[in-house]
Amino acid sequence: MSGTSESRDQPLFRSVDWDRQTGRTWSPAPSTWFVLAGLLAVGASFLYDAVVVPVDRPLLGSWKAPLVDWLLLVSLVLFVGYGLLPLATRHRTRKRLWNHVRRHPTVATSVGWLVVVLLLGTVGSVLLGTPVKHTAIPYQPPAFLPRNPYLPGECVGAVADGRCRGTLSYPLGTNVYGEDLVTLLVSGMRVAVTLSLVTATIIVAVATTVGTVAGFVGGRVDAALTSYVNLQRTVPAFLVYVVFAFLTKPSLLGLIVVFGLLNWGGVANVVRSEVQAVREAGYVRAARSAGAGRIHVLRHHVLPSVSGGVAVATTRQVASLILVEAAISYLELNDVMVRSWGEIVASGMGQWFPLNWWVVAAPGLALVSTVVAVSVVGDALRDVFDPRGVP
Amino acid sequence: MSDSSLLSVSDLTVEFDTPQGTIRAVEELSFEVSPGEVVCLVGESGSGKTVAGETLTRLVPTPPGRIVEGAVRFEGRDLTSLDESDLTSIRGDRIAHVFQNPQGALDPAYTVGEQVAETIHLHEDAPDARERALSLLDQVDLPRPTNVAEKYPHELSGGIKQRVVLATALAADPDLLVADEPTTALDVVTQAQILRLLADLQRERDLAVLFVTHDLGVVSQIADRVVVLYAGRVMERGPVTEVLGDPAHPYTRALLASHPGRGESMTPLRGTFPDPVDRPDGCLFHPRCPHAVEECRETVPAEHDVSWKRSAACLYYGDDYDAERLDGDRA
Numbered sequence: 001m002s003g004t005s006e007s008r009d010q011p012l013f014r015s016v017d018w019d020r021q022t023g024r025t026w027s028p029a030p031s032t033w034f035v036l037a038g039l040l041a042v043g044a045s046f047l048y049d050a051v052v053v054p055v056d057r058p059l060l061g062s063w064k065a066p067l068v069d070w071l072l073l074v075s076l077v078l079f080v081g082y083g084l085l086p087l088a089t090r091h092r093t094r095k096r097l098w099n100h101v102r103r104h105p106t107v108a109t110s111v112g113w114l115v116v117v118l119l120l121g122t123v124g125s126v127l128l129g130t131p132v133k134h135t136a137i138p139y140q141p142p143a144f145l146p147r148n149p150y151l152p153g154e155c156v157g158a159v160a161d162g163r164c165r166g167t168l169s170y171p172l173g174t175n176v177y178g179e180d181l182v183t184l185l186v187s188g189m190r191v192a193v194t195l196s197l198v199t200a201t202i203i204v205a206v207a208t209t210v211g212t213v214a215g216f217v218g219g220r221v222d223a224a225l226t227s228y229v230n231l232q233r234t235v236p237a238f239l240v241y242v243v244f245a246f247l248t249k250p251s252l253l254g255l256i257v258v259f260g261l262l263n264w265g266g267v268a269n270v271v272r273s274e275v276q277a278v279r280e281a282g283y284v285r286a287a288r289s290a291g292a293g294r295i296h297v298l299r300h301h302v303l304p305s306v307s308g309g310v311a312v313a314t315t316r317q318v319a320s321l322i323l324v325e326a327a328i329s330y331l332e333l334n335d336v337m338v339r340s341w342g343e344i345v346a347s348g349m350g351q352w353f354p355l356n357w358w359v360v361a362a363p364g365l366a367l368v369s370t371v372v373a374v375s376v377v378g379d380a381l382r383d384v385f386d387p388r389g390v391p
Numbered sequence: 392m393s394d395s396s397l398l399s400v401s402d403l404t405v406e407f408d409t410p411q412g413t414i415r416a417v418e419e420l421s422f423e424v425s426p427g428e429v430v431c432l433v434g435e436s437g438s439g440k441t442v443a444g445e446t447l448t449r450l451v452p453t454p455p456g457r458i459v460e461g462a463v464r465f466e467g468r469d470l471t472s473l474d475e476s477d478l479t480s481i482r483g484d485r486i487a488h489v490f491q492n493p494q495g496a497l498d499p500a501y502t503v504g505e506q507v508a509e510t511i512h513l514h515e516d517a518p519d520a521r522e523r524a525l526s527l528l529d530q531v532d533l534p535r536p537t538n539v540a541e542k543y544p545h546e547l548s549g550g551i552k553q554r555v556v557l558a559t560a561l562a563a564d565p566d567l568l569v570a571d572e573p574t575t576a577l578d579v580v581t582q583a584q585i586l587r588l589l590a591d592l593q594r595e596r597d598l599a600v601l602f603v604t605h606d607l608g609v610v611s612q613i614a615d616r617v618v619v620l621y622a623g624r625v626m627e628r629g630p631v632t633e634v635l636g637d638p639a640h641p642y643t644r645a646l647l648a649s650h651p652g653r654g655e656s657m658t659p660l661r662g663t664f665p666d667p668v669d670r671p672d673g674c675l676f677h678p679r680c681p682h683a684v685e686e687c688r689e690t691v692p693a694e695h696d697v698s699w700k701r702s703a704a705c706l707y708y709g710d711d712y713d714a715e716r717l718d719g720d721r722a
Contacts, residue, residue: 092543282495289450289490290510290559291483293476300509306499335589 031085038077045374046070056281062130065259068194068253076122107380107384110373111172117370121193124186131339134178139356141166143179148355153178173358175348181362188341188363192370195256195340196318196326202260203314208306210264211271216279216298226272228267237262238324242333250335255328259321267313274306281305308385313379319371326367341367392557396423397599398447398486398567405439405446408454410666417443418623420461424567427597431610431631433646434620438662440603444569447601448482465567484514491572493552496559497544503555504528504540510562527558532588550581554588561592565652568593571603586612607650611635619643622665622675625694629701633663639703641717642676674706682707682717 049059059065087093101108137154141147146163147155155164166173171183214225241258249252278284278301287297326342328334334343341363348359394682405417417439424430424684432440438660445451447463448470463470465486470478482488497506507524511517528536531554544552553573560568570589574582590613593600602613610617613632619642627640638644648658662679665671671678677687695708701710 239515282490282492285450286488286490286496286556286559287509289448289482289488289515291479291481291563292509293479296513301498301500304498355539 003253029086030089031081034085035077035081038081039074042070042073042077051206053066058357061126068198068256071253071256072122072194072199073357076200078201079197093384100380100384104380106376107207110376110380113369113373114377117189117373118193120186121189121191125190128186131179131183132332134174137174137361138176139352140164140170140174140178142358142362143168143171145173145358149317151352151356153223172362175344175359176350176352181344181359184280184339184344185341185362185366187339188344188366189334191252191325191338191340192322192367194252196374198256198320199260199382200314200318201265202256203264203317204310206261207264207314208271208303208310209265211268212298212302212306214268214271215275218276218279226269229268232262233265235262238328241328245333252335252338252340255334259324263317263321266363267310267317270313271306271308275302278302278305308382311381311385316379319374319378322367322371322374395425397426397428397466398601399462399464400443400447401462401464403443403446403463403541404459405442405451406457406459406611408457409668414667415670416456416667417446417452418589420620420623420625422618422628424599424601424624426566426599428591429593429613429615431602431604431614431617432620433604433607433610433617435664436450437603437622437667438605438620439623440605440620440639441571441621444488444571444601444603447569448486448488449478449487450482457636466583476511480514483560483565484563485565486567487560487563489553489556489560489568489570489573492576493549493556494576496556499544502541502543503547504550507540507559507562509701514563524558524562526554530561530592531555531558533558549577550584553581553585554576557585557588557592561596564596566600567599567601569601569603572604572605575604575606582609584623589613596678607635607647619646619677623672624675625704626676627697627701627703627705628694629697633698633701639697639701639708640676640705641680641682643703645679645681674704 001131045059046065053059063069065213073358089099137156139147139151139153140156141164143166145166146160147166149163151164155171157165157167159165170182171179174180175184204337210229214222214229237259240262241255244254244258245251255263274356281301284297284301287301292300325334325340328346329340329342329346331348332346334340336343336347344363348356348363352362394619400423401421403417403420404415407414407416419501420439420443422430425581428635429663432443434440442456446456446458447465449458458471461471465481470481473481485501486645497503501509504524507527508520511520511523518521520638525540528539533539533551537671539547539551539555547555553576557573573589574585575589577585586609592598593613600613602610612632617628617631617634618625619627619634619640621642626642627638629639634643635647638647645658645660649660651657660679661681665675665678671688673686673688673690673694674680674683677683680687684706690706691707692704692706694702694704697703705717706712
């Protein structure tokens with residue numbers, strides 16, 4: 001039997017949040033309070049920006065607060081409130097998570113990298129600012145590394161053996177415009193975080209709603225929703241985005257909306273089948289026989305059981321979406337003003353490639369490691385969420 | 392119907408729509424449970440005993456299930472006509488259920504302490520739910536309740552889980568406990584412990600229990616009265632000592648004869664259980680009955696009194712037949 005390592009004599013029973021079990025009065029959990037407060041704050045700032053601040057004037061510093069950033073803020077609030085806070089505040093979950101991370105170095109590395117991406121992606125641009133062009137010094141090599149003499153541009157660092165060497169002022173070098181690659185990578189993180197979080201929020205919200213309703217209500221509602229989902233899954237989001245980009249103009253928001261609204265079908269199917277399985281489970285019957293209503297059963301017994309499946313299925317979508325964004329950038333169907341990793345890679349694949357290898361290698365590595373990390377963390381979440389699995 | 396009964400089921404018929412056709416799981420079932428009494432519904436798999444237990448508080452999903460006719464009166468109120476919100480206030484609070492498989496009856500996502508408290512919270516705002524949950528876990532004879540309360544179901548054995556399930560069922564202090572094969576999934580030693588616990592709790596709380604089982608050994612240990620079901624119909628009913636000691640209905644006799652460990656040779660029931668979609672006419676048991684006569688194929692036998700408080704749905708106990716012949720044929 002597992003769990004024997006628990007300290008047997010010290011009851012941890014105190015940590016149980018009994019109030020949360022209440023069926024009659026509505027006493028929200030801390031995460032609900034956090035989300036409510038966060039959404040209110042974001043909403044108020046949005047209104048302030050829309051009503052009070054003049055159209056062309058930035059809201060804060062140089063931040064003009066585009067729509068996609070508001071969506072990122074909303075997603076962040078939801079992600080922290082319903083994703084991170086429950087993991088951190090529930091004693092047992094936190095312990096399981098910690099045990100899992102400690103035993104699996106790959107998971108630990110992945111979580112670490114994603115935390116870096118998340119932090120730098122949200123506050124990095126504030127600290128480092130947006131990339132600045134120094135057209136005089138393109139193609140500075142990474143620190144201490146030599147550069148091929150055919151590459152144009154002055155040399156900021158020392159010249160040894162007739163070759164320009166990189167300096168610590170530009171640890172990862174510069175690109176064709178003389179922009180610092182570190183700053184560029186951080187701006188790419190911002191794009192990756194926006195893309196992932198906002199799309200994931202749309203997918204989780206729509207897929208959970210549709211999948212739960214279909215699985216729990218059943219009958220004709222289920223048949224209608226399922227056939228719609230199957231129909232929608234035949235529509236390739238990529239193609240829709242290409243058409244969209246031709247008709248209007250390429251944009252990150254368009255990419256997010258198209259992929260968010262078209263790619264939730266698979267996740268919804270996962271939710272539906274898990275809800276159906278749980279609906280027949282003994283503990284749902286037991287809860288009903290104990291006097292629990294449908295809403296109570298849904299909130300307390302069905303939704304917690306599907307959360308793991310949703311997390312895994314959504315991380316799969318997010319991982320592939322980051323790659324799709326790179327592909328779209330490579331096809332020059334993106335908004336070139338949005339400096340995503342894919343865009344940086346694409347801009348580096350010009351006439352000087354592969355002499356300017358670092359311009360492609362740095363964002364490429366960031367891209368690949370993020371995709372791998374998202375997948376690894378998705379798998380780890382499934383292991384942790386499944387209470388019957390190895391803790 | 393006597394006025395003293397807590398639960399009174401009359402002429403209950405429940406059907407299920409399946410792709411193969413309509414199945415009549417329970418047919419014209421009537422029985423009563425008085426306060427503090429233990430009544431056993433006995434029958435083979437498919438006899439409708441589980442459906443009967445779950446129909447009381449309408450736990451059977453509709454569709455495919457359907458209550459065709461009949462009434463379930465609990466303290467005089469007909470539960471078949473109550474709306475869902477009234478039913479949820481009765482479920483758990485007045486009528487609690489315990490199901491066969493303790494593995495599935497506990498949600499793997501919560502500690503067992505939380506799950507006991509959940510039932511308390513479902514029926515009242517109880518700031519002392521934690522203490523009450525611990526006290527309940529203590530009452531079901533769990534050693535170190537504080538320790539067990541914080542365990543997750545997968546960390547506990549089947550017997551301990553079934554004790555927790557019992558504690559959950561008793562959490563809101565019900566008047567009637569519907570226990571559906573609560574010991575079947577457990578090993579023999581644990582079975583005996585749980586049965587003894589159930590009997591103790593029943594006596595302490597003066598709880599009425601509807602015990603659903605196929606196990607005649609269990610019946611003899613716990614029941615006051617027995618209702619024997621076959622393919623959804625009552626075959627025989629009466630006080631446990633009489634029904635098991637001197638069974639009247641040929642089915643009950645065959646069932647007892649097929650039960651191992653009575654010192655006599657064990658005789659399996661001949662024939663097969665009727666196809667639920669295509670049930671025999673007349674007496675449901677006639678294709679397997681050693682005493683069947685022509686009339687058994689045509690007439691559905693009424694319940695005839697065998698003795699005081701005891702009846703059997705067999706033509707032989709009617710006025711036109713001589714029940715002595717059953718024993719004669721048998722010898």
